[in-house]
Amino acid sequence: VSDLNSDRAALLALRSAVGGRTLFWNTTLTTPCNWPGVLCEDNRVTVLRLPAASLSGSLPGPALSNLTALHTLSLRLNHLSGPLPSDLSSLTQLRNLYLQGNRFSGTPPDSIFSLHALVRLNLASNNFSGPIAPEFNKLARLRTLFLENNHFSGNLPEINLPNLDQFNVSFNDLNGSIPEGLVGRSKDSFLGTSLCGKPLDTVCAETPAIAAGGGGVASGGGGGGKKKLSGGAIAGIAIGSVLGLLLLLLILFILCRKRSGKKSRAVDVAAFKNQESDSSAAAAAVHNKPTEVDSGEVANGNAKSNDSNAANANAKKLVFFGSGARVFDLEELLRASAEVLGKGTFGTAYKAVLEVGTVVAVKRLKDVTLSEKEFKDKIESVGAMDHQNLVPLRAYYYSREEKLLVYDYMPMGSLSALLHGNKGAGRPPLNWEMRSGIALGAARGIEYLHRQGPDVSHGNIKSSNILLTKSHDARLSDFGLNHLVGPPSSPTRVAGYRAPEVTDPRRVSQWADVYSFGVLLLELLTGKAPTHALLNEDGVDLPRWVQSVVREEWTSEVFDLELLRYDNVEEEMVQLLQLGIDCTAQYPDRRPPISQVAARIEELRSSGLRGFKEQQDQVSEAD
Numbered sequence: 080v081s082d083l084n085s086d087r088a089a090l091l092a093l094r095s096a097v098g099g100r101t102l103f104w105n106t107t108l109t110t111p112c113n114w115p116g117v118l119c120e121d122n123r124v125t126v127l128r129l130p131a132a133s134l135s136g137s138l139p140g141p142a143l144s145n146l147t148a149l150h151t152l153s154l155r156l157n158h159l160s161g162p163l164p165s166d167l168s169s170l171t172q173l174r175n176l177y178l179q180g181n182r183f184s185g186t187p188p189d190s191i192f193s194l195h196a197l198v199r200l201n202l203a204s205n206n207f208s209g210p211i212a213p214e215f216n217k218l219a220r221l222r223t224l225f226l227e228n229n230h231f232s233g234n235l236p237e238i239n240l241p242n243l244d245q246f247n248v249s250f251n252d253l254n255g256s257i258p259e260g261l262v263g264r265s266k267d268s269f270l271g272t273s274l275c276g277k278p279l280d281t282v283c284a285e286t287p288a289i290a291a292g293g294g295g296v297a298s299g300g301g302g303g304g305k306k307k308l309s310g311g312a313i314a315g316i317a318i319g320s321v322l323g324l325l326l327l328l329l330i331l332f333i334l335c336r337k338r339s340g341k342k343s344r345a346v347d348v349a350a351f352k353n354q355e356s357d358s359s360a361a362a363a364a365v366h367n368k369p370t371e372v373d374s375g376e377v378a379n380g381n382a383k384s385n386d387s388n389a390a391n392a393n394a395k396k397l398v399f400f401g402s403g404a405r406v407f408d409l410e411e412l413l414r415a416s417a418e419v420l421g422k423g424t425f426g427t428a429y430k431a432v433l434e435v436g437t438v439v440a441v442k443r444l445k446d447v448t449l450s451e452k453e454f455k456d457k458i459e460s461v462g463a464m465d466h467q468n469l470v471p472l473r474a475y476y477y478s479r480e481e482k483l484l485v486y487d488y489m490p491m492g493s494l495s496a497l498l499h500g501n502k503g504a505g506r507p508p509l510n511w512e513m514r515s516g517i518a519l520g521a522a523r524g525i526e527y528l529h530r531q532g533p534d535v536s537h538g539n540i541k542s543s544n545i546l547l548t549k550s551h552d553a554r555l556s557d558f559g560l561n562h563l564v565g566p567p568s569s570p571t572r573v574a575g576y577r578a579p580e581v582t583d584p585r586r587v588s589q590w591a592d593v594y595s596f597g598v599l600l601l602e603l604l605t606g607k608a609p610t611h612a613l614l615n616e617d618g619v620d621l622p623r624w625v626q627s628v629v630r631e632e633w634t635s636e637v638f639d640l641e642l643l644r645y646d647n648v649e650e651e652m653v654q655l656l657q658l659g660i661d662c663t664a665q666y667p668d669r670r671p672p673i674s675q676v677a678a679r680i681e682e683l684r685s686s687g688l689r690g691f692k693e694q695q696d697q698v699s700e701a702d
């Protein structure tokens with residue numbers, strides 16, 4: 080059917096085919112005045128979801144008012160503009176209202192606050208302005224309230240909704256302090272505003288309430304009247320400022336001293352040195368005093384090593400892999416300036432900048448209970464792995480006190496940080512090409528590992544272990560480490576990614592890797608972290624959440640908004656989503672092998688890119 084606007088019979092047939100309940104309107108609506116066409120007469124439609132970029136003009140109130148059975152209205156990513164219709168009160172059944180990514184303006188009408196059935200309300204990325212009304216509190220069932228990327232201004236009222244899980248007012252013109260009831264929310268909910276107070280790092284300035292004699296700090300957004308400060312208050316502020324300045328200078332002085340001390344003391348407190356420096360071989364080495372027993376141990380290890388090169392002839396402990404020979408020795412490494420990258424399951428990772436300028440990542444392992452011989456055998460098989468989608472392990476160091484692994488440093492950090500970190504300026508948009516490319520790289524890395532033998536698996540696939548090169552190529556890290564360290568100190572080791580059948584994290588099958596990779600695919604597509612405690616209103620895990628949304632025929636609701644904004648590749652995205660669902664099948668034997676998964680992603684990527692290119696060509700021809 081090419082034009083449902085004029086073909087009433089076709090529309091009615093279609094409507095009866097779907098039982099009058101749900102209608103996915105998939106045509107360009109050409110008659111906005113009569114919008115939404117025949118549907119205006121239909122009071123049985125419960126879901127109205129119009130595809131992105133199909134509508135412009137304003138939203139006609141009278142047409143909507145007939146849709147009294149509607150429980151979901153999704154008009155996201157269209158070009159609708161103007162104010163919302165003033166009377167929405169007939170939509171009494173409405174549970175989900177998705178209007179994000181349009182150009183609606185003005186303030187949301189009062190009638191919206193009479194929609195008591197509303198559970199999800201998304202008004203993000205429009206041009207709404209004016210204050211955020213306290214009347215949102217009337218929507219007692221609300222679980223999602225997204226108001227970000229608008230021009231809402233003034234103070235943020237107290238929002239006290241018992242079921243509210245998701246809340247965001249970022250990138251609005253809001254100011255004043257964050258009300259008490261919202262301080263427990265994440266910082267990300269308030270970014271790009273002039274709001275102050277917890278959870279943000281900006282402390283609210285004291286307000287004129289001091290001068291009013293109350294002695295307290297004005298609450299509720301600092302919007303009080305303009306009263307004069309008393310002399311005492313002014314003196315207090317002046318003395319406070321001077322003291323603050325002195326304190327700041329003192330801190331700077333201490334920091335400068337520490338910094339200059341650091342160079343001469345080699346890598347010290349922050350880096351890989353054990354606090355009990357007397358017993359630490361690493362620390363002993365820093366001071367040029369290798370302990371007898373440790374030099375002996377490592378010397379033996381090196382002597383037995385066939386394909387590794389000792390760091391130097393005197394068995395100075397750093398063992399390099401491959402033919403690249405030694406690039407630096409332990410002392411140089413320990414003299415490097417180091418910064419903590421993060422703490423993981425296997426220990427702490429550091430970024431180390433050597434004096435010659437080489438940058439490496441050093442992992443200081445904890446809980447290694449293996450003997451040196453066992454450790455050496457295992458780590459040498461890890462070091463022998465060589466694939467463009469693995470982070471190269473360059474060297475290791477083993478002593479009784481310290482076990483260090485030296486990797487190439489990946490400058491763009493992890494996929495986890497890219498997906499869930501700051502989405503503000505400077506962060507490249509994560510479009511389909513990048514995300515699918517990362518998925519393909521990671522799948523190929525896993526495929527390489529799995530090809531090494533039926534018992535070889537990664538065991539810890541998750542977005543913080545997918546590191547990125549400058550050109551955003553994916554490299555898998557932490558492979559082969561699950562056999563080096565002792566049992567996990569916490570059962571939540573790979574929470575969210577672990578396959579249901581895995582009980583011992585050191586024994587992870589290749590099928591379980593496929594499961595974790597499936598979760599990673601879903602994370603890439605939805606933009607949601609699988610470890611998020613309250614993923615949605617039911618607190619279910621990511622695979623189950625995606626499945627439930629897809630079952631309810633809201634497939635496009637699962638995708639990360641940022642992803643939908645770019646290329647026209649929804650079909651490929653849906654297929655990749657399906658692949659993620661297949662990989663996360665509950666029973667291991669129902670999951671596809673990773674080689675098949677990688678091949679499928681490659682296929683999808685090339686058809687997506689072809690489609691994108693054709694679309695670009697059409698646009699340039701039309702131009």
Ligand SMILES: Nc1ncnc2c1ncn2[C@@H]1O[C@H](COP(=O)(O)OP(=O)(O)OP(=O)(O)O)[C@@H](O)[C@H]1O
Nearest residue numbers: 420421422423424425428440486487488489493543
């Ligand atoms: N080679 C590297 N280059 C750049 N950053 C790295 C490198 N290796 C690790 N990191 C970063 O250091 C941090 C800590 O990494 P680490 O691998 O120790 O823990 P994790 O990945 O968070 O958890 P787990 O140990 O369970 O895998 C992470 O943010 C990770 O992205």
